[in-house]
Amino acid sequence: xxxxxxxxxxxxxxxxxAQAATGxxxxxxxVMFLVFIAATMVITWWAARRTRTTSDFYTAGGGLSGFxxxxxxxxxxxxxxSFLGIAGMVYVSGFDGMIYAIGFLFGxxxxxxxxxxxxxxxxxxxxxxxxxxxxxxxxMRVLAASASLLIIALYLIAQMVGAGKLIxxxxxxxxxxxxxxxxxxxxxxxxxxxxxxxxxxxxxxxVLMLVxxxxxxxxxxxxxxxxxxxxxxxxxETHPTGRSILAPGASVSSNPLNALSLGIALAFGTxxxxxxxMRFFTVADAKEARKSVIYASSFIGYxxxxxxxxxxxxxxxLVKHPEFFNTGPDGSFDMLGGLIGGTxxxxxxxxxxxxxxxxxxxxxxxxxxxIVAVVAGLALAGAAAISHDLYANVxxxxxxxxxxxxRISRISTVVLGVLAILLGIIFENQNVAxxxxxxxxIAASANFPVLVLSIAWRGCTTRGATIGGFLGLIxxxxxxxxxxxxxxxxxxxxxxxxxxxxxxxxSIPLAFVSIWLISTLDNSAQALKExxxxxxxxxxxxxxxxxxxxxxx
Amino acid sequence: MSSPNDVVAAVIDHPAYQExxxxxxxxxxxxxxxxxxxxxxxxxxxxFDPELFGRSIGNMTMSIGVLSGVLVAVSAVVLIxxxxxxxxxxxxxxxxxxxxxxx
Numbered sequence: 001x002x003x004x005x006x007x008x009x010x011x012x013x014x015x016x017x018a019q020a021a022t023g024x025x026x027x028x029x030x031v032m033f034l035v036f037i038a039a040t041m042v043i044t045w046w047a048a049r050r051t052r053t054t055s056d057f058y059t060a061g062g063g064l065s066g067f068x069x070x071x072x073x074x075x076x077x078x079x080x081x082s083f084l085g086i087a088g089m090v091y092v093s094g095f096d097g098m099i100y101a102i103g104f105l106f107g108x109x110x111x112x113x114x115x116x117x118x119x120x121x122x123x124x125x126x127x128x129x130x131x132x133x134x135x136x137x138x139x140m141r142v143l144a145a146s147a148s149l150l151i152i153a154l155y156l157i158a159q160m161v162g163a164g165k166l167i168x169x170x171x172x173x174x175x176x177x178x179x180x181x182x183x184x185x186x187x188x189x190x191x192x193x194x195x196x197x198x199x200x201x202x203x204x205x206x207v208l209m210l211v212x213x214x215x216x217x218x219x220x221x222x223x224x225x226x227x228x229x230x231x232x233x234x235x236x237e238t239h240p241t242g243r244s245i246l247a248p249g250a251s252v253s254s255n256p257l258n259a260l261s262l263g264i265a266l267a268f269g270t271x272x273x274x275x276x277x278m279r280f281f282t283v284a285d286a287k288e289a290r291k292s293v294i295y296a297s298s299f300i301g302y303x304x305x306x307x308x309x310x311x312x313x314x315x316x317x318l319v320k321h322p323e324f325f326n327t328g329p330d331g332s333f334d335m336l337g338g339l340i341g342g343t344x345x346x347x348x349x350x351x352x353x354x355x356x357x358x359x360x361x362x363x364x365x366x367x368x369x370x371i372v373a374v375v376a377g378l379a380l381a382g383a384a385a386i387s388h389d390l391y392a393n394v395x396x397x398x399x400x401x402x403x404x405x406x407r408i409s410r411i412s413t414v415v416l417g418v419l420a421i422l423l424g425i426i427f428e429n430q431n432v433a434x435x436x437x438x439x440x441x442i443a444a445s446a447n448f449p450v451l452v453l454s455i456a457w458r459g460c461t462t463r464g465a466t467i468g469g470f471l472g473l474i475x476x477x478x479x480x481x482x483x484x485x486x487x488x489x490x491x492x493x494x495x496x497x498x499x500x501x502x503x504x505x506x507s508i509p510l511a512f513v514s515i516w517l518i519s520t521l522d523n524s525a526q527a528l529k530e531x532x533x534x535x536x537x538x539x540x541x542x543x544x545x546x547x548x549x550x551x552x553x
Numbered sequence: 554m555s556s557p558n559d560v561v562a563a564v565i566d567h568p569a570y571q572e573x574x575x576x577x578x579x580x581x582x583x584x585x586x587x588x589x590x591x592x593x594x595x596x597x598x599x600x601f602d603p604e605l606f607g608r609s610i611g612n613m614t615m616s617i618g619v620l621s622g623v624l625v626a627v628s629a630v631v632l633i634x635x636x637x638x639x640x641x642x643x644x645x646x647x648x649x650x651x652x653x654x655x656x
Contacts, residue, residue: 095606098622099599102592105629109588112633113581117640233614246616247607248599256600263596287645290637294630301630305623539564542574543648546561 028361029171036204036369040189043200047193054405057194058125058384059281062549066288068203070295073279075202077104077270077300078209079374080367081162081436083307087350088343090311091318092336094235094245096252097311101304103263107270108297115271116293117286118455118541124548126384127277127447131454132393134533135462136526140450141389143469147446148274148385150473151439152378153423155275156416158435159378160424162344163371169341170348170364179424186376187417190383191410195282198376205369210299212359212366213306216347219354220313228309234316240335245315258500262437265504269440272447275381286544307347314350324349375420383412434485437502441480445472445507453515455541458534461527464519472511479503563655570651577644584636588629595625 051057064072082104089097123129128144160179167178189197224231232246239245252259270276280289318324324340325333339345348367352360387408392400400408450469453460480486482497519527540546564570599606599618606618 095599095616095618095622098619099596102595102622102626105626106588106592109584109629109632112636113585113588229613229615232619236614243616244607246609246614246619248603248618252599253603259600260596263592267592287641290640294633294637297630297633301626304626308619308623535565536558536561538574539561539570542577543564543652545564545652 026357026361026364028358029364030361032361032365033171033368036208036365037185039204040185040197040201040369040372043204044189044193044197047196047200050196051192051194053402054125054388054409056196057406057409058278058380058388060195060199062282063284064199064282064288066283066291067295068199069279069283069288069292070299071206072199072202072282073276073292073296074299074303075206075209075370075373076276076279076377077296078206078303078370079159080166080370081158083209083213083303083370084166084344084347084367086304086307087311087314087347088345090308091314091346092343093249093251094239094241094312094315095247096249098308099248099252099259099263100266101307103266104270105297105301105304106267108293108300110267111271111276112290112293112297114452115277115455116280116289119277119451120280120283120286120289121541121544121547122455122537123281125278125281125388126274126381127451128385128389128393131450131465133454134530134537135454135460135465137393137398139462139466140454141393143450143466143473144274144447145385145389145394147272147442147469147473148389149382150477151272151274151442151447152382152385152416153419154435154439154442156375156378156382156420157423157427158432158439159371159375160420161427161430161432163375164424164428166344166367166371169345170367175428176425179421182372182375183417183421183424185372186379186420187414189372189376190379190417191413194409195380198373198380199279199282201369201373201376205366205373206299208362208366209370210303212351212362213303213310216351216354216359216363217306217309217313219359220309220317220350223313223317223354231309231313231316235312237316238319238335239315245312255500257505258502261500261502261505263504264508265437265441265444265502268444268448268504268508270443272443272451273439274385274443274447275377277447277451278381278384281548284549285547310347310350314346317353318346318349321349321353324353379413379416379420382416383409386412386416431485431489434480434483434489434501437485438477438480441476441503441507442473444504445476445511446470449508449511449515453512453519455537457516457519458531459519460515461519461522461524461530463522463524463527464515464517467518468511468513468515471514472507475510476503476507479507560655564651567651567654569647573644573647573651580636580639580644584632588632591625591628591632595621 086097086101119130122133128141131144132140163182164175164179168175189201236243283289283292319335322333325338327333348363351363387405391408392405446469450465454465479498480503483501484496485501487493487496608617
């Protein structure tokens with residue numbers, strides 16, 4: 001084991017490269033990583049000087065262009081899990097891996113057609129501003145904050161654990177150290193630079209990721225003389241399951257209802273993810289919000305197409321490199337189970353295969369950047385739920401001063417950072433695979449129905465939205481806890497209680513129907529007032545009259 | 554300059570506003586419906602007729618499933634782009650007219 005005794009300026013961690021079996025930190029990876037850290041620190045320093053008010057902190061002053069915001073959204077959305085994870089899934093099961101990506105992508109038309117513009121016109125810092133626009137503050141904020149913090153916690157754990165393990169493989173540092181580095185960087189970006197720093201970190205990372213994936217795809221396609229069909233033919237020839245990688249496979253046929261349920265949650269979950277929705281308040285108006293969605297969905301769609309090529313290309317190309325596999329004494333290896341570092345490393349090994357050490361280093365650095373950036377976005381959304389929803393509007397009932405809110409925001413960020421590090425360490429050896437799916441299911445079953453009905457349906461009342469939203473939240477969570485992924489895989493019971501792991505097919509309609517039913521039956525004075533307020537809400541949501549404007553700098 | 558409540562009331566009373574609102578809501582619903590049809594069509598086919606998606610196209614290796622996956626992904630971006638184009642070209646000017654009338 002070679003120690004290079006290299007220390008990171010900001011925290012003085014000593015990083016060592018482990019032997020090839022686990023870590024493969026190349027000098028190029030470390031240099032590129034340090035350049036990224038240095039650049040983002042300069043940005044954070046610059047952003048910190050511009051972050052004076054809560055509006056600066058949560059919306060970067062509200063003056064980003066649609067293009068910038070589109071890139072930042074793509075940055076938030078394209079986590080390491082969605083890049084390395086989808087490439088790995090395509091490598092293992094071909095077509096089935098594509099289903100996830102397409103589901104994630106279809107969240108965007110839903111966001112665009114149902115909520116994007118109205119969201120921008122009605123809110124200031126986060127989507128709870130919108131759900132509480134004409135409904136009661138306290139229940140709506142408590143519901144939004146509960147669902148958001150749960151989603152953020154699940155997402156954070158999944159990112160931290162996945163990130164920690166990846167960094168161990170990529171840079172050869174210890175797991176705990178990796179988790180502490182990610183958590184500390186995130187705290188620095190968010191606590192000092194707020195949304196401005198987080199956005200620019202996100203933009204830089206998105207550009208690096210798009211450039212890296214484009215380069216890699218080009219090199220992969222060049223290996224097949226730019227003929228995609230040739231690539232697929234070789235992939236089919238190489239893969240142990242042959243042609244079935246081009247058709248829906250085991251993950252679907254074993255339970256079509258589960259596939260359907262997952263598909264629904266993926267498509268409707270995006271429109272309920274707090275850290276994504278929050279990005280719509282960083283642009284000046286509804287028109288820029290629309291532009292953000294075009295740019296974001298184009299970048300995300302383009303990126304997923306590249307990922308498909310990377311995944312299928314990897315099937316045909318990686319087997320030519322036995323050095324990427326744990327080989328038996330006779331030199332034979334298992335192409336699926338034997339990949340060093342597991343199937344999440346498919347894209348990383350492929351970078352090495354087609355682009356050598358330099359591309360490998362680049363991809364490793366980009367992966368680290370991605371993890372830090374996504375975690376920072378989550379922390380910011382969590383800080384907003386605590387300081388803006390729970391503190392300023394529920395506890396202080398709107399009487400909190402600007403200074404208090406900023407203080408609470410920064411404290412929340414640090415608390416979330418420490419919590420993320422601790423959870424990352426606690427969950428190191430737990431199965432966290434279900435967490436992102438559950439986060440999407442909660443977003444689709446609690447936040448999305450309340451958001452859509454409160455802005456688009458006159459009849460929606462506080463009572464209906466509160467009960468329906470909590471029902472969706474509780475149903476989705478309970479279902480997943482009782483399903484195979486938690487009840488059996490985590491708790492170790494013999495058999496699951498729910499028939500399949502994904503709750504969306506039940507919890508999403510349940511939330512919608514109960515909001516509708518309870519609102520319809522609600523004839524309280526409060527309900528009448530809320531219905532009467534719908535016309536004014538619609539005027540603002542459509543015309544933007546009275547919407548919060550960008551702050552002056 | 555009138556108070557915000559007066560402006561809101563004036564917008565609601567503006568004859569063109571209600572008309573515009575109806576058309577715009579209908580457009581959102583049509584686009585949302587198209588999204589659902591495309592996406593549900595894709596998910597239901599893969600869930601309940603996986604055979605079809607496994608068939609290859611002509612004498613290529615490419616299967617119907619892989620190609621339609623790519624086309625479905627592209628269609629999401631195309632739908633969004635058309636929606637934004639119509640919003641920018643048709644509805645934004647009409648909305649601006651209404652707001653100008655009132656102020």
